[in-house]
Ligand SMILES: Nc1nc2c(ncn2[C@@H]2O[C@H](COP(=O)(O)OP(=O)(O)OP(=O)(O)O)[C@@H](O)[C@H]2O)c(=O)[nH]1
């Protein structure tokens with residue numbers, strides 16, 4: 001449960017996001033009214049992402065040479081000082097202006113996790129295959145774990161630091177996001193959503209392999225059921 005936002009740590013994994021990262025961190029820095037720290041966890045990008053992050057005077061840069069989206073988020077969270085953590089991609093696809101709404105919701109609902117759901121996006125910016133894949137995964141997750149979430153694959157979340165410290169997350173790639181929801185559910189942590197939007201990636205390529213990730217996500221969901 002989260003009663004008050006004292007300090008919010010925004011954790012952003014990046015791998016070659018030179019075209020996107022400055023706008024993402026600048027928007028967060030300018031819009032966020034809560035006390036905050038912005039932590040960029042970079043996987044040794046070769047396109048100058050690190051120089052861009054260093055050129056701002058408001059980001060903490062951590063280099064995480066081990067590969068993996070989940071690995072990078074875990075490292076960032078281990079270094080976070082805030083009582084609330086925001087995780088969000090550095091590719092400019094999420095509506096980071098909604099961070100304030102998410103924090104308000106976390107406190108109002110006394111929740112442990114708030115997801116920014118992209119399923120209500122009026123522009124339907126998410127690609128067809130991502131949309132359908134997400135729907136199928138979310139349907140299975142809700143059915144298996146008795147939840148009513150609409151976007152389990154959203155990588156934009158506000159999370160109680162205490163809650164995340166109480167679960168052991170081992171998935172190093174995209175399944176990290178699903179594993180988090182499963183382990184929160186098992187602890188009976190409160191998970192809610194806000195309606196958010198989505199934008200198409202302006203620069204660079206997706207780093208996550210969709211097919212491999214989908215297999216890992218289903219394996220994680222089954223493991224969660226088998227290992228009570
Ligand atoms: N540090 C680190 N960051 C990573 C790694 N893999 C992906 N990322 C970052 O994690 C975030 C999510 O990866 P994306 O490539 O956007 O994956 P996606 O959201 O499935 O792809 P899009 O649909 O193109 O947005 C981005 O900010 C990436 O730069 C990694 O191995 N290490």
Ligand SMILES: [Mg+2]
Pocket residue numbers: 089091093
């Ligand atoms: Mg992305």
